[in-house]
Every structure is written in structure tokens, then in C-alpha cells.
Amino acid sequence: MSKILRVNMSDRTAVYEDVPEKYKLLGGRGLTSTMISDEVDPTCHPLGPNNKLVFAPGIVTGTTAPTSGRVSVGGKSPLTGGIKEANAGTGWSQLVGRLGVKAIVVEGSPKESEWWGLHVTKNGAEFFPAGDYVGKGLSEIFPDLFERFGEKVGIAAIGVAGEHRMGMAGVCFDDIDNRPSRYAGRGGLGAVMGSKGLKLIVVDGAGAPGVEIANKELFDQGRKKLANALRSHDLTKPGGALNSYGTAVLVNVINEAGAFPTRNFREGRFEDAAKISGETMAEYCKTRGGVGTMGHPCHPGCIIQCSNVIPNPDGTEMASCIEYETTWALGANCGIGDLDVVGKLTAMCNDIGLDTIEAGDVIAVAMEAGLAEFGDGDAAIGLLEEVRKGTPLGRILGQGTGAAAKVLGVVRSPDVKGQGMPAYEPRAIKGIGMTYAISTMGADHTSGYTIAPEILACGGDLDQFDVDKADVVRNFQYATAFIDTSGHCLFIAFAILDIVDGFEGLVEECSGVLGTNWTMDDVGRIGKEILDRELAFNRAAGFTKADDRIPEFMKYEKLPPHNVVWDVPDETLDAVFRA
């Protein structure tokens, strides 16, 4: 029988509860968003005792379903002030799923500043003092933790950014080689964990009973269909685009489209894009050798394997993983066209406990404010050192794009609801801009990755400048909410958008585990139910349509090379979820 593990940091208790009927068919984001909606006052202070942090593996996470090792982390965001779900691919989630733990709910807060760890095994959950791990880099403490608790455990932890309760602090998980590198990065959920005095959660899966599967036959049928789709689509197959060049295969594509935000969203094309591209990463892995690896999985059982380990010139490890978003944020957006600098910054983010997108956005805002020149890699490194130390300047940057811009008096702040924009220029790709604007999460491309049809001719073929995309924006968000609930990586979407058999497989896998008879029609229904809960939370937290807007400067400032402004009518945005 699955359980919910409820961890109270006020009185330091950890108890197992039965899963209420209403939560039984949920997992991942569906479960975190529903529990947060049910249990958290939307007007509470995100760092106060009344916020909660929920960790939930997806419905199929821990099974043999391909590419399904995701964990959702949910809470009220200190970055946006709204509901937040951020997810990561990590073996940690598979261990939690196999232990039969449907969610770990962290609530309350200690009266005084103190730090604890939680050790979860098949026998229960116990606290241990974690003060010794505080103030250190994650790359320093992860090896100690694996030595102490065993190489096969999983670890969720916050870095010093979370200890400082910064709005760009993520929650870090171990990758397949026990690196602290897989992040539920966005929205400052690491700060929520920090506000509760919980430094880390160690999960030991030894003797775990495994995920209960109600209909093994249906599940197996589904996972085979999905695996086949993943193995046959050009983007997701072994040796395909993502596997060969990582997500950074997009650098040249988006740059060519004139939608690669450069120097704090001043231009849509970066002259040094090729130098920080996935192709260059692959070349480094080949020519520099050593630990260099493209096609690295972030968790066991992934078919796509789009992660990477980028080597230094001497073959030692520079950083893992450099995603498209990361090389954009810490590269082009800061005017930095040097992959070695991007790698150094990436490793720092992983060590400090930072969302790389927010980090890149905020460095660029600091450059905009005159604190450094665009393109100055040493200065960017210096700024992240400030964040690590928690100096006043580091605190400013640590609070993320919207807050830092406010403090620094920067009008050109590329954020929605305080959260910095990802690597796609809304002026040049209208559907993703609409997604940023109306997402329940703030500016977030993973809310509904319309880049697929807008740029990649995947799941359709749309004109990037067309503003009439309310339907696709809405439907992508619904489908995404379902995928985030299932426990699969969002990248399965590339395959199942084009291969209907794969889509069926996804639904059958979930039905197989839960014992339901879902069809593809249920995907939209379930996704809508989740979005509706998130939207209701945000409304109660005080969000209005005035928050569903692209920053004003993008309406009057033309973006080269296409010289386009943000011109999607407000009415179009407001109609997406009212349709």
C-alpha cells in the first residue's frame, strides 16, 4: 500500500499516512499541485511556517516505463508568489516510488535556525543533524553523504543558495553517477526547503517493495509502445539529435530563427552562438576526450539520454550537464561566447544550488545595470561568487530576475511574475511568449513547449510570428500537466506528438499502474483539472490578468534581426484559459 510521508519541521516528526482516495490516481505535478491547493493558504508567506513543500514521483516512476524517473517538487513559490511545480530527472525519485511513498510533504518550520537531514528507508524516516553540511558546496558534501549512507542511496539537497533562502535556489538531486546536478530548479523551491531547516533527504531503496502495478499486461503493452516511439523518432532515438548533441542542439536552430535572446534580450541572434552549441560540446567530448560524454542518461531507464559530461581541455570534468537553456542563459544572454566559461558557471550553479536559467537572467540584468560588461566571463564568475557568499550583492542577484531588476532599478527585466524568461524570445516566437505570459508558473517554457510546432515542425508546423495560437498554447499546457503527472520526461512529447502509438502507450502505462481505463481523451481532461487547480490557487494568491503579461519594454523595443515587438493582443492571452 502506498503512503504519504508527512514531515513536520516544527516538532520534527515524520509519520506515514494512508493515501486519501482523491489522491490515488495522481502523481508528480498532479499530486503536488493538488496537495498544495488543498493544504496551503494561497496568501501565506512562502518562507513562513504555513507554506509546504511536496515531493512526488510520477505515476509510473520507479517502474520499468522508459524515461520516467522524474520527481515533482511543489509549493508556494518565493520567486513568483504563486503555485510552483518544478521537476527533475533523478534516480532519487525512482527510489521513493519503489518504497511505496507517493509523496513526501514537508511542513512547519523550526523556531530557531537549525539544520536537519532526513533518512528514509523501508523501515521508516529518521532525522539526523545536518549542521556539518551547511555552508559548503554540494560537490563537496555529496561524496561525503554517499560514503556515509551508501553509494546506492538517492539524495535531495539544497545548496548554500537555499540556506540563504534565495528566490533562485533550486532543489538538487543526484544524477546517475551520484553528481549533484539534476535540478528541480525553478521558482525558488530550494529556499522553501531552506526556510524549513531541511538541508537534505537521503533515500535508501534497499528492500523496497516496488511500485504496485494493477494491470501488468496493460502496463507492459503501454511501455513497449512508448519505448518504440522513443526509439524511432528522429529527435529522441538513440543516435538522434538529442542523444548526439544534447538539448543544446537547439542553439544553432533558435539562433537561426532570430529568437536566441542575446545580451539581456537586446538581440535575437548571437554572433558566437556556434561556439556554445551542442555541436561544439560534442566536438569537445571527442577531441578533448577524458570524461567527456554526450548521450549520458540522467537516471536509469532513459532511452533519450540527452545529458552530457563536458570535459576540460585536460579531459577532467568541467560540468555536467550543460543544457540548451544553460548554455544560452550563462552564454548568449550574458554575451559570453566561450563554452569553457559557460561550463565553469554551470559547475558553480550546481555547486551553489542555483537554477541556471535564473542565474543567467540575473547576471545579464546585473550587466544591464552596469555592474559588469556583457561578455565579461570573469565578472560573471565573480557575480556568482557573491551569490555563494551571500553578500548584499549576492542577495540581490539571488532573489532572481524580477526582484534583482527592481532593486537595481533596471526597467528591461525579462521576467513574468518575477521569474526570468528561458531561452526563447517571445517577440520572435509568439506561442512560447503566450505560454510565458499565462503559465501558472511564471515565464516557463516547460509549461507548454510550443517550440515543437513553432520551430521544430514537430506535432504540427506553425509560423513562429503568427499570434493566433490560443488553442495550441492551451492544449500544450494541458498535455504537459499530464506528462508531468505521469512521471515521464517532457521530452517524450516530441515522439508522442508525431507517433500516436506512443501517445497511447503513455496512457496505457498509467492505466496499467493505476487500474484505470483511461483513453487519450482523459489526458486533456486530467491536464485541465490540474491547471484549473493551479489557476485557482494563483487567483486566490492575488494574481490577475495584469500578471499574465510580457514585460512592457518588449512592446516598444524592436528585436533584431526581425525587428519585431511583442504584439499578441491582451485579449488573446486572457482568452486562452477562458475558452
Added chain:
Amino acid sequence: MSKILRVNMSDRTAVYEDVPEKYKLLGGRGLTSTMISDEVDPTCHPLGPNNKLVFAPGIVTGTTAPTSGRVSVGGKSPLTGGIKEANAGTGWSQLVGRLGVKAIVVEGSPKESEWWGLHVTKNGAEFFPAGDYVGKGLSEIFPDLFERFGEKVGIAAIGVAGEHRMGMAGVCFDDIDNRPSRYAGRGGLGAVMGSKGLKLIVVDGAGAPGVEIANKELFDQGRKKLANALRSHDLTKPGGALNSYGTAVLVNVINEAGAFPTRNFREGRFEDAAKISGETMAEYCKTRGGVGTMGHPCHPGCIIQCSNVIPNPDGTEMASCIEYETTWALGANCGIGDLDVVGKLTAMCNDIGLDTIEAGDVIAVAMEAGLAEFGDGDAAIGLLEEVRKGTPLGRILGQGTGAAAKVLGVVRSPDVKGQGMPAYEPRAIKGIGMTYAISTMGADHTSGYTIAPEILACGGDLDQFDVDKADVVRNFQYATAFIDTSGHCLFIAFAILDIVDGFEGLVEECSGVLGTNWTMDDVGRIGKEILDRELAFNRAAGFTKADDRIPEFMKYEKLPPHNVVWDVPDETLDAVFRA
């Protein structure tokens, strides 16, 4: 004929326009809020080119009406994100009124960082380079300006805080002795002025035609009635409470009521309250002598004369003026029970260009964050020096209470809509707490000074703990909006709340100037119209009832000595303006 002076900082033009019919019966706050509502997109960036800053004398400002030298400054607030009106008492406003200028509207923004002054005379308005005045204290540049433009001009200016575009930057005006000390302090309007590259506005009233008065007889009748009321009420009369001890006469009163916020709103009574009280100020003026003056007017023609000049031990000037709010904010709220330190901090705020309430709130938040000990005056001075220099820490503090608390990770932030609370504990005086919560301005006691009936038995006699005050809270805000429109100091309210003849006089003065036949019933109607415009602006800017709330920590943290929490039902708050 009155004119509107429209100043465009994008192309550096200053042109006079006729006053549209719909603005003819407005002045002060009524005019600033209406023009901002009409001309500013509520969703614009407050520091971007589309925000505007409006300066408007009141309806009777510039006439012989007593205690009527107020100027309203309006715009979209960088502190709250909503509409803002802040007002000050200053001869500057009387000169503007006498020049027949109903409003000065500042719009646009320069492409590059540059600084300008505007020189307004009866012959027109001209720009002059102001770069030489930038980066210096206001106490340094005001003497230079008066030497350059003549002792009888009036000056509106921003300090370095406004240059830094800080959320706690006020707009500073000259007092009766040409000191830079009268502030339209709240809401960061100095930052808006800074964002437009406008350092100062010099107004020369030489040869001014004076304010047109449509019905001289009615006006004279009104001003005599009001003057008589002011001269006979115990709080406002010469030799009365305000005249003798300044507004700081309230220190002991509010402390006794257990509503004097101490050490960042941890307690409601301060052990050293007497040391920073108005009585102590009066004693210093007497015993230290020199320039020490209680009963100092902030502008010509004031009957109440509640300002002061506080002397150093050697009789030289320490600070002018130390208001109740100021001695509370920089004193009790920071745990500082030393009037000499409070005076030093006050002088610094005046020199830097800061709202003293926000400054005190933010120093206390910094103390809460552990950056200094409560009670450490030297540390408080050091923090304001950071603000002056615009260091990263100074930038954090400069952005005001809500933003600084967010950056510093402080949950106990005593703000509403980002603006720090004034000197009255909402948990211990419910009506003023309701006013903070629902005011269009953020936490603001001057929106509706219910302290009068709740504590001072003026205009009624209410139990401070009673939560059933929706009617009084609403009606005080309506009446206040009218007084802020008339150009009178809010302190006339003490007299006219108790002396109906004075209230009639106020209305007759305004009717006399405008040629209307207003009655006392029109006060509520006009006040409501103004509030409705402000509320509509804020709704369009994205405010909801979730923003009309007292901070969460006051709901679960008991305030000594009465051990009360914030317990006014949300429904009561939401009903105030819906009734």
C-alpha cells in the same frame, strides 16, 4: 486662466495647456489621481517612459486659506506598483498655485542618463543642465540653488536616493527657511522623478497673478470659519498640543496604548519612549536653546505650526523636522531611545532624499535580518550611509520594506503592498490596521487617520480593539481624499471633526475659489469619486483583495503588552469599499 504645464523629458519640451473642463474643479490629490488614471497605463513599468509624475497644488493653495500650502505628487509607485499620491506642506506649492499652474505633468524619459533642472517663472518654463547638482546631499545643493535663483524661489528636488531610483526616495521641497526638509515622502515618487532625469524644479513666483477666486465673499467667510476652528481646538490651536510638542506629542500617548511598534513590530511598548517624545524635544529646545524651535510652520499661513527645529547640545541645528512618525521609525522601531541619534538619522534622510518612515522600517528589517543589533545607533547610521552611496546593501534597503525583506529573506516584514507600516500597531488599533490593509496607497496612516476617534477621542470615541469599524474606515478615507484635494494639511481634520463650523468653512473656501455651491455632502461624494478612480487603477494594475491584507505573521504572533493578534476578518476588509 489656470494652465497645465506639460514637461516631456524625451524631447525636453515644456508647454502650457488649457485646463480641460473635467479637471477644473479638481486640485491636489483629486487632480493627480485623476490625471494618472486618465493618462498612465496601470500596467506600465513605474520607472519606464510611460509612467508620469504630476505635481498639483490644492484647490485653495496659494490663497490666504489657513494651513493650505500642500502639494500633491502623483504617479504609479515603484514601491507598491499601484497609484500613489504623496503630499507635503511647502511654500513651493503656493508659488505654483499663484502662477496659475494647476498641475505640472512630467512624462517621457531621456534616452541616455542625463540630468536636468526646470526653471518655472511667470514667463514660462526653461530647462537647465543639472549634472552639477547630482551625487550631492540636498543640504549642500539647496543653498547653492537659492543663491543662484534667489531666496524667494521654491525648490522641488530629489536626493541621491531618487537618482538611484530607490523605492523609498521621496520628493523634497523647501520649508519656510529654505531647508530641504518637506517631503512628499512615500511610495518612491522620487525614483520616478529620477527615472525621468529631472533633478529639480525651481519655481519663481515673482509677478505671479495669484489664484483666481470666483466668489471672494464666500471664500472669506469659509477661511474665517476654518481659521476660528483651528484656533479653538485643543489639538490645533496656538499653544495647543501640536503647536507645543509637534506631532511627536503622540509618542507617549500611543506607547501608553500599547500600540507603539517597537523593534520591528515585536512589541507595542518601548521602554525608552519618553526619551524620544515631543516633550523631550520641547525640553531640548528650551534647555539647549540656540536654533531650537517648537511651533515652527512648514509653510507661510499655517495656524497649527507643528514643525520643529531640534538643536544639538551646542545649540546648532540637529534636524528639522522630527515628526512623530520619524522619531518612531528611526527610534523605537529600531530600538533606539536616543533623540540625538534619531536627529542625526533624520538629518541624513533629509539630505539623502528619503522617506523617514520607510527608512526606519527598512533599518529595522535589516536588524531583523541580523545585519545590526536593535538599538545600535551607529549601525543604523552606517546603514543609511550605504543607502547614500548606493552600495549593493544600500540598494537593497533603498527599495523599501517589502523588497528589502524579500531580498534578505525576512518573513516578519511589516508592509502592505510593499510599503512599510507607519507608527501605529495594527494588532492594537484595528481601524488603522484596516486602513493600512485597504488603502490604495499601501500601508498609510494618512489615507484615513482613524487614530483620531480610536485613540484621541476626536471626531468620536471608539475602542481601539473593536474590529467593527468598516464605516469609519471608509468615511475617513473619503473625507481625507477631499482634504488632500483642497490643499489643506490633513491636521485640519482634528478641528473640523469636532467643530462643524470649521468643516463648513473648508467647503465654503473651496466653493469660493471654484464658484461652486458645494455642501458638506459633496465632501463624501467627491472623496468617493477620487477613491473609486484610485481603486480602479489598482485593479487594472493587478491588485486584488489578496493585496488588501495585513502581513501573515501578525495573525499568528501575539503583540505585547496586550497580547493581541490581527483578527479583523477578511470579509470585513473586503466589504469596506463594496458597501
